[in-house]
Amino acid sequence: MNKQIRLAKRPEGLPKKDTWNLVEEEIPTIEDGEVLIKQHYISLDPAMRGWMNDAKSYIPPVQINEVMRAGSIGEVIESKSDKYKVGDYLSGWGGVQQYVKTNGDNWYQVDPRLAPLPVYIGTLGMPGMTAYFGIFRVGQIKEGETVLISGAAGAVGSVVGQIAKIKGCKVVGIAGGEDKCRYLIEELGFDGAIDYKKGNIYDAIKRECPVGIDVYFDNVGGDILDAALSRINMHARIVICGAISQYNRNVVQGPSNYLALLVKRARMEGMVVMDYAKDYKQAAFEMGTWMKEGKLKSKEDIYEGIENFHKTFLRLFSGDKLGKLVLKVSED
């Protein structure tokens, strides 16, 4: 049988247990040109919360009773396709379920001998791509600049910071809790770390970024975005990648310090990773090389069991995880 998580109803605020239904259905049978994939890992990402709202966005909302949309990685266990054979590993939008069939469109093959599977939905997957294109194309970092990152211990932020270090920037990360801050500095080589749960965030940014901020990579929004705006330099770039502090609110808190953009002739710009699809390959090659050279570390926080989807998903918002949040859904 194929266990699936389907959207039961649209949540107000934080999703609750009855937001989802765990259902079982027959494992799909495939037609000519299709493959059947046994999914090993599901990617849990903050963006998923947005897809659950009945609102126009960059992607249609998940419909009620639909399998919850998610990135995933799995193994071909049956093939009627010329493209992929049994034993191939594919990554794509498989959704929160154990099996999925596809004609292979929008799936791409990965090599489990080059990196562990979860890395392909983390640093070498969407979060890594988001980091790479966000910091280069939108952030336009230059050597010697100060880069501040919120959600810095997360799947995207941790990669952003390491790339900025590789490129010769001074890198400061904001994260929740001492452990994460220690991780940023001791494991990832950040120059500074700010625990937003402790003390005044404005003071902390001033202390850690004494010459101001050239690039702010924002994953969280809210008060932290305002605090960052208060310290931007001339011609700063603010990359709007996400706003996890706001996803469960009915009314979004707008940045009341946005007029710093005027004073500092600065720019705030949004990004969506899908726009860079044609360059994923080149980015994955470059990041893979950095990983081999030991310059870029990938960290996944892996939980098990599709029936634990709900409580694992909530770790995105409680911050109770480190690096890329992954759910193992296959049963051996």
Add this chain to the structure above:
Amino acid sequence: MNKQIRLAKRPEGLPKKDTWNLVEEEIPTIEDGEVLIKQHYISLDPAMRGWMNDAKSYIPPVQINEVMRAGSIGEVIESKSDKYKVGDYLSGWGGVQQYVKTNGDNWYQVDPRLAPLPVYIGTLGMPGMTAYFGIFRVGQIKEGETVLISGAAGAVGSVVGQIAKIKGCKVVGIAGGEDKCRYLIEELGFDGAIDYKKGNIYDAIKRECPVGIDVYFDNVGGDILDAALSRINMHARIVICGAISQYNRNVVQGPSNYLALLVKRARMEGMVVMDYAKDYKQAAFEMGTWMKEGKLKSKEDIYEGIENFHKTFLRLFSGDKLGKLVLKVSED
């Protein structure tokens, strides 16, 4: 004697009568290298409100007891300078006073035979330059795009809209009251006008910009900025030129729809006109040519008497004026 308006104390919210002192002092005597200017017109601009706050900005605040900073235009009535002779007309930062002496630095000569003097502090002065560089360099308009402008009947907005029309854009202006809206369409050739005092601004923008907004030029901030964000197109540019609705508030209302930047991969960018000083001449030439050809209309709303400074200044915030607000301070 030289009548002057000096800053008496920093206002909370809207300036009151006791924010200012009207004082008289001796007309200054000039030294070698200096000229004495009899000021004819003072420019009244929303930005002046910001200069009154004791806050770091792109320019130092006006100090208590200092002559209020303002752009101005006047005639040289005495000269010990090689650069300028009696009878020359100069524009610069003369402040709110009737006479000023200067060595000529940061002043530039204008020709009253080519355009009436007030035009040189309006369409051919800072507001016109702001419009020109804002819509070209930051807004990056392209033919066929939809351009929405707030404060559209003002000194900056009215020029922005006319330039965008010249460049083949569809132009919609937001202004307060039927008269201003009629003026935008009938006098300035805008394609649409929205009276923000009447009806729902979200509905009105949807009606007037049915295919969305490519460039939004914001002079007002607040709810109108949020409404504009709700209708931006992919890769839209939002020019943050000012936020007159917020200048008298203690806490600025941040744009709660700012995540539209992410969804639409759009950009919000601030600007300050001084950055483009080296290209003013070229811009003035181009705009002067458009004026001669009848493609660009300049509108000044001129009030008289330095003693009326306070109540005239408040017209910036009540909206009770049309086009560039100017105060005539010379006595004939």
